[in-house]
Amino acid sequence: MVDKATRPTRDPVSFIDAGGYEISVAAGLLTRAGEIAAAAAPAHRYAVVSDSNVAPLYASRLVEQLGQSGESVPLCTVPAGEAHKNRESWAAITDQLLAAGLGRDSAIIALGGGVVCDLAGFVAATFMRGVPVVHIPTTLLSMIDASIGGKTGVDTPHGKNLVGAFHQPSAVIIDPEVLDTLPVSDLRAGLAEALKHGAIADAAYFDFIASSAPLLLAEDPGKRDVPALNHVIEKSVRLKVGVVAADERENGARKALNFGHTIGHAIELLSGFSMRHGEAVGVGMVLEAAAAERAGVTDAGTASRIRAALESAGLPTARPVGPSVSSILESMRGDKKSRSGEIEYAVPTRIGVMAGAGAGYTVRLSDAVVAEVLA
Amino acid sequence: MVDKATRPTRDPVSFIDAGGYEISVAAGLLTRAGEIAAAAAPAHRYAVVSDSNVAPLYASRLVEQLGQSGESVPLCTVPAGEAHKNRESWAAITDQLLAAGLGRDSAIIALGGGVVCDLAGFVAATFMRGVPVVHIPTTLLSMIDASIGGKTGVDTPHGKNLVGAFHQPSAVIIDPEVLDTLPVSDLRAGLAEALKHGAIADAAYFDFIASSAPLLLAEDPGKRDVPALNHVIEKSVRLKVGVVAADERENGARKALNFGHTIGHAIELLSGFSMRHGEAVGVGMVLEAAAAERAGVTDAGTASRIRAALESAGLPTARPVGPSVSSILESMRGDKKSRSGEIEYAVPTRIGVMAGAGAGYTVRLSDAVVAEVLA
Numbered sequence: 200m201v202d203k204a205t206r207p208t209r210d211p212v213s214f215i216d217a218g219g220y221e222i223s224v225a226a227g228l229l230t231r232a233g234e235i236a237a238a239a240a241p242a243h244r245y246a247v248v249s250d251s252n253v254a255p256l257y258a259s260r261l262v263e264q265l266g267q268s269g270e271s272v273p274l275c276t277v278p279a280g281e282a283h284k285n286r287e288s289w290a291a292i293t294d295q296l297l298a299a300g301l302g303r304d305s306a307i308i309a310l311g312g313g314v315v316c317d318l319a320g321f322v323a324a325t326f327m328r329g330v331p332v333v334h335i336p337t338t339l340l341s342m343i344d345a346s347i348g349g350k351t352g353v354d355t356p357h358g359k360n361l362v363g364a365f366h367q368p369s370a371v372i373i374d375p376e377v378l379d380t381l382p383v384s385d386l387r388a389g390l391a392e393a394l395k396h397g398a399i400a401d402a403a404y405f406d407f408i409a410s411s412a413p414l415l416l417a418e419d420p421g422k423r424d425v426p427a428l429n430h431v432i433e434k435s436v437r438l439k440v441g442v443v444a445a446d447e448r449e450n451g452a453r454k455a456l457n458f459g460h461t462i463g464h465a466i467e468l469l470s471g472f473s474m475r476h477g478e479a480v481g482v483g484m485v486l487e488a489a490a491a492e493r494a495g496v497t498d499a500g501t502a503s504r505i506r507a508a509l510e511s512a513g514l515p516t517a518r519p520v521g522p523s524v525s526s527i528l529e530s531m532r533g534d535k536k537s538r539s540g541e542i543e544y545a546v547p548t549r550i551g552v553m554a555g556a557g558a559g560y561t562v563r564l565s566d567a568v569v570a571e572v573l574a
Numbered sequence: 575m576v577d578k579a580t581r582p583t584r585d586p587v588s589f590i591d592a593g594g595y596e597i598s599v600a601a602g603l604l605t606r607a608g609e610i611a612a613a614a615a616p617a618h619r620y621a622v623v624s625d626s627n628v629a630p631l632y633a634s635r636l637v638e639q640l641g642q643s644g645e646s647v648p649l650c651t652v653p654a655g656e657a658h659k660n661r662e663s664w665a666a667i668t669d670q671l672l673a674a675g676l677g678r679d680s681a682i683i684a685l686g687g688g689v690v691c692d693l694a695g696f697v698a699a700t701f702m703r704g705v706p707v708v709h710i711p712t713t714l715l716s717m718i719d720a721s722i723g724g725k726t727g728v729d730t731p732h733g734k735n736l737v738g739a740f741h742q743p744s745a746v747i748i749d750p751e752v753l754d755t756l757p758v759s760d761l762r763a764g765l766a767e768a769l770k771h772g773a774i775a776d777a778a779y780f781d782f783i784a785s786s787a788p789l790l791l792a793e794d795p796g797k798r799d800v801p802a803l804n805h806v807i808e809k810s811v812r813l814k815v816g817v818v819a820a821d822e823r824e825n826g827a828r829k830a831l832n833f834g835h836t837i838g839h840a841i842e843l844l845s846g847f848s849m850r851h852g853e854a855v856g857v858g859m860v861l862e863a864a865a866a867e868r869a870g871v872t873d874a875g876t877a878s879r880i881r882a883a884l885e886s887a888g889l890p891t892a893r894p895v896g897p898s899v900s901s902i903l904e905s906m907r908g909d910k911k912s913r914s915g916e917i918e919y920a921v922p923t924r925i926g927v928m929a930g931a932g933a934g935y936t937v938r939l940s941d942a943v944v945a946e947v948l949a
Binding site for chain 2: 286290293294297298300324325326327328350351352355356357358360361362365532
């Protein structure tokens with residue numbers, strides 16, 4: 200056992216009840232992650248799934264902690280990047296687990312960003328028809344988004360997350376200190392999702408992020424506003440947990456979380472993933488809000504408020520010029536949010552309030568209006 | 575709409591409540607399968623998954639019925655046989671659905687035997703994170719086994735069903751008349767599972783099958799005892815539904831259904847799938863019961879009763895001589911029923927009564943005892 204006294208966390212641990220599992224947040228928590236994971240998901244064997252950026256930094260201690268029973272702990276490392284979140288990586292990790300002799304009494308620990316959480320979650324959802332997964336997200340985006348809510352999946356050449364499963368984690372372990380080792384561009388991409396949380400549910404939180412962004416994003420980690428960053432993590436986690444709890448299978452309220460993602464996924468895909476997910480979602484929010492303004496669904500000025508907030512966080516606000524309007528529309532039609540052959544969007548009526556509450560939480564926007572804002 | 579009066583079923587339809595979905599059984603039901611499937615799983619688009627044996631016989635009318643709304647209905651056909659129940663077929667079918675433009679509002683119809691039900695079920699479980707599936711099983715084995723209970727999955731080079739998900743169907747449509755077009759060897763393989771149902775839960779049913787087997791298996795379909803065959807289908811369906819309802823996620827009572835499957839899967843796999851699933855399970859029952867007799871778990875004479883019943887159905891009772899004892903044991907250890915590194919078996923104490931009730935429904939048998947009966 201690790202002696203807590205010799206490896207203290209530096210802040211009190213916040214425990215957030217996600218309904219069926221617990222999300223722990225505290226600086227320094229990574230040093231005890233193996234313990235926490237093993238307690239939340241007792242298993243005969245463990246495997247760690249990570250990527251080529253994160254594994255060299257944090258995997259060895261985790262593997263050591265999980266292997267204290269004497270059983271070997273395979274470390275499955277995929278190359279970093281969305282391009283590797285595919286069925287081939289899923290099959291390769293599964294085969295590694297099988298070759299290492301893992302059976303039904305196993306649990307998977309995901310250590311990394313959104314790609315790793317989604318991929319390892321899908322491995323766990325389908326390995327022996329489902330084994331537990333614990334998420335240890337290491338980017339701001341994955342802390343407040345991919346690690347929570349049980350959505351797992353991989354991309355196919357037709358689009359993002361087209362294959363997957365709903366599989367709730369047994370625990371999520373968040374150590375904000377790991378953000379210090381990441382480039383500031385990762386923080387930026389995460390702030391786009393945090394702004395989305397404000398835009399769909401909490402105008403005051405939206406304004407807090409927009410005004411604090413410069414301090415949250417200081418190049419020197421020592422100069423960042425750590426309490427404000429921790430507030431963003433906890434606030435966004437609680438906000439997402441609340442939305443998911445109301446609608447685990449995404450039939451209603453949870454669709455609000457798709458704001459910015461319908462156009463965002465398409466431009467991310469068409470960029471060949473050279474555009475980051477958070478960046479694409481930010482641009483998607485501006486464009487979807489602008490289209491909804493034209494359609495009379497959303498209050499005038501909403502898109503420009505989102506644009507200004509993204510700018511304060513140094514995030515892009517315009518789509519890449521490469522892809523044609525028709526190719527973007529075509530890509531959106533292939534996306535799984537396409538319902539009954541028409542394209543639906545989750546958009547706010549104003550910052551903090553969603554359109555379509557009580558009516559599916561989506562609105563249909565004509566391709567013509569969307570084409571105007573894409574042009 | 576299809577006019578019932580012009581396409582009557584020849585027997586009254588039996589509706590079996592499987593808890594959340596309905597299993598319909600009647601001769602001639604296949605002529606109305608599209609209607610029934612569409613009512614049970616309303617969707618914007620449908621796809622039919624079948625295999626190269628079954629599709630030419632039954633797919634065209636089904637596709638026609640499902641396409642009455644004017645939307646095209648892709649027919650995804652895999653080559654027949656267990657060797658094609660793999661991740662490559664799963665990915666290929668998924669890609670066909672995506673290429674055809676199917677979205678979240680779709681449903682999959684599985685038309686075929688156990689391979690098709692397992693494979694199409696796994697496609698449905700993971701397509702857009704889950705769409706409904708309706709099973710139309712066309713073999714005795716799939717009618718009474720694969721189509722019921724929500725287990726989906728595919729094989730990997732490491733073993734059978736190692737990747738999959740639990741995904742309950744929206745409906746199961748059984749037309750016993752389709753059995754007339756199948757070789758009698760398919761009926762035989764199905765009877766092995768029916769005998770298993772008797773062995774684990776109902777001694778009188780076990781004896782009924784053993785005594786009726788010659789009449790059930792007449793080469794000429796016109797000479798088969800149709801009421802007895804229909805009784806086997808309904809009785810086995812109800813029996814399996816009851817076990818699954820008690821334990822959907824296979825943590826307890828459902829494990830009883832694994833009788834014969836621990837050794838059976840291994841010898842099926844090592845035969846390169848030249849041995850049929852039902853045949854392998856039959857042999858597995860004999861060998862597992864014999865080992866459990868030696869271990870003092872099962873009453874003496876149980877294995878020989880099973881052997882006699884299999885012989886009355888013309889089923890093999892001895893394993894293929896090719897694979898070594900150690901290779902069979904090694905293959906079983908890799909199987910997902912391996913728990914905590916030891917091999918557990920679901921075996922009856924006597925015909926109709928399972929060992930381990932109240933204690934996980936499995937017993938551990940030493941490799942030494944199992945090796946003796948395998949030798």
